[in-house]
Amino acid sequence: MFDMNPMKRNAGKSTDAQEFEGARAPVTPKPQSYERSTGLATIGPSIYIKGDLTGEEDLVIQGHVEGTINLKQNNLTIGQEGKINANVFARTITVEGTLKGDIIGEEKVVIKKTGNVNGNVTAPRVSLEDGARFKGSMDMDHKKTESTAPRNETASVFKLDKSSNTDKTAVDVKGMGALK
């Protein structure tokens, strides 16, 4: 059973990254316990995903994703180490890392001061912290948002790039057992 309280307590805090670092320590890699302790699915910094990424739970990305990301009704956080080259759809999207691509937030998009976004943002509410880097457009019109959600809902969870380092990936993928 998921303990959702830690997730609420930790939502949006940088401690996620610190806990993750501990979870993938070479001596005692315990990604499963990381998942239980936070309730958040996390893609670690050493993971490179090329393809369509979909899910039905909140997700933190500290790794690299190239393609599309569709979390439907869930929240996506692109951590400070995250590097995304993809079009992204989720309920709320928080960008602390680097994102190149178009973003559609059903409720809200937040660009933190460490965020670097190059693309077009569509959401009813957009907030941007001073210090964030942004190039592109922000479409703050909820009527349009409803009709622009990606339709690719049947895509596989993710497709690993065969050229990526599979040894590193294997360890971290276990930590993503909650991904569907």
Next chain:
Amino acid sequence: MLVQQAKFDPAVTSFGVQETNSPVFASLIEIMSKERKWGILDLGSARSANLEMLSKFRCRLFIEDAHELASALSGKAAEDKAALVHWFEQWAGGVSNESIDVVIAWDIFNYLDTELCKTFVELLMPLLKPGAYIYLSVYSQKEMPALPIRFTIIADDRLEYQPLSQATRPSPRFNQTDLRKRLPQFSIVKSVLLRNGMQEYLFKRSP
């Protein structure tokens, strides 16, 4: 292009961080109805407060910080024109024709010479809707900050000016005639000389 690296003294240059009334910007906000959707091009830095203010409107907001352009200008005509065209093409490629209702140019026009202004306006025109507005400020003092300053919208009628460096350079001190020549397709809706020496303008594209 001559840039004077004089010691920054807000008391002398009046270019320190300052908050001021902005009656022309207030007029622009009044004009912008909350009913329709607006295409807005902000040529300043991405600022939290500015986004919060402009998000009151149904809008598509393009943020293209012109500091990058101003920093790249060398004073050599051909190189500067190439830099301007490159900067413009980087972001304008994804912008549909006649999709912009309002250009918030802040102080960028002060940093473009006559030819660059002409090129910039020529590039910009296809993106503007008939009746589009341009808000801009010009320096009336002899000196101005070496690079465009950061503007923060404090309220509908108040702005904060924040220079990003202490360096200054001679100001072109544009008057209305100069600006009319640079924006021949536009007419002046409102102009106010502020107590700090900045003069605000609101131009409207002729139908």
